[in-house]
Amino acid sequence: MTRARYHAQKGGHPDQTELMTGRAVFTEAYAVLPAGTMRDITTSFLPFWEGTRLWVIARPMTGFAETFSQYLMEVGPGGGSERGETEPGVEGVIFVVEGGVDLRIEGETHALAEGGFAYLPADCRWSLRNAGEGAARFHWIRKLYEPVEGLEKPDPVVTSDAEAAPTEMPGTEGRWATTRFVDPADMRHDMHVTIVTFQPGGVIPFEETHVMEHGLYVLEGKAVYKLNRDWVEVEAGDFMWLRAFCPQACYAGGPGPFRYLLYKDVNRHAGFLPRR
Template identity: 75%
Template sequence: MPKSKYFAPTGGHPPQEQLLTDRAMFTEAYAVIPKGTMRDITTSFLPHWSATRLWVIARPMTGFAETFSHYIMEVAAGGGSDTPESDPEAEGVIFVVEGALTLTIDGEQHVMNAGGFAFLPAGCNWALRNHAGGAARFHWIRKAYEAAPGIDAPEPLVTSDSEVSPTEMPGTEGRWATTRFVDPTDMRHDMHVTVVTFLPGGVIPFLETHVMEHGLYVLEGKAVYRLNQDWVEVEAGDYMWLRAFCPQACYAGGPGPFRYLLYKDVNRQMPLRLSKR
């Protein structure tokens, strides 16, 4: 099987000779979790999952992510879960970065390879198994669904990165594009998970400052990212969390495309009482 173009951590442990210096940062406005921190010693486990471990790279907590959790899951051959989600109010997105998985939604099976995307609405009956050889790795992003009065809940969706044409940002000649798996104007959805692509030389030409919280996992390539007052080098396998209103921009220097998986919360009224978050 050819190697996936998406970076996926494999764990392991660094040698004693390795320098301690790294790019990990945790601030009030943003965090950077470099790929080198995703080792065997930082994995976790979940109930009702067999032959599975995970890296938790974001979770709701004071001073960090407020609206979502983000896992990188590693499922060995034969592993998986028939009851993966313990919270009936949680919606989820799965994005496969390595190997193959069988996703079952309400009895219907979907084989997902690298680049496979699935949206799983709250209360959805789903299961996930690795029936292929070798480990499978995927991102699992979870959010408590916020229903909107008079608007139906969204339906399950299974597609892939290769099946959705990227939308070019205006005036960029394709150097900056976003793969949107759901219609951004569909008010049923209160979160978007997309793949953003910058070609070499592509740039966010202003400091974005907005209400959406972000989680960004670098799938491919490298770039320099402006986070609040700092310029930070990032590469495939790194993760960034950006608090709402954190100023942000980036420059993709090459030599190949810079791509990342992006989470943001969208399409809902702003709560006026913080305790409701």
């Protein structure tokens, strides 16, 4: 039996014999939404999306995610939307974890299978359909694009986890690597969505403390993650949000690789609050 490469939420409902207590945590510096919180009764729906339900795991709000939203999408056979994004100025990323979709960007159709990645520039016209016989499941990350005078908006990008070669972190002998889907030196981009992979025994060997807001969804494996003052056990299907400057570190204990889909805001000046 082939092991699934990416965790895909299925929903369902817990039995009355299960304990209420889980690992969900919401603090001023970070949040952990374990896979077990994503049940049928916590799904949402969207206008102009047929045969579709979703879990909203991040949204802009005071004291939580400030720069992005992230959805876990489940689209049934024949489902999808002819109006993918309805908000002006919003860019997006799609990453497929189960099944496949036909993604049409400015009139050109792309077939995305498991591991498929697409960057969708702000205000581009796109639509999506599930032409398969089973449900398609994918992440949809959205951000209000921050234009800069003299820089054009980025072009669409369609690639996959299999096509993008991981970059090893220096001095780690491949135990820590990042799969980047766009050029990190391209200043047109104001967000990066990557896949971070730790082999068993791989670590972030210091407490990263920096300006980027993070969203981390565990695609595969398990680890212990340092979030602010706490060590937290995480596994496939869990989501972590870290506000800017939240200290973080990681130890991947195995037995297999630990991989997560990572969002962070990049390449822009720190904004200022409006004057009172």
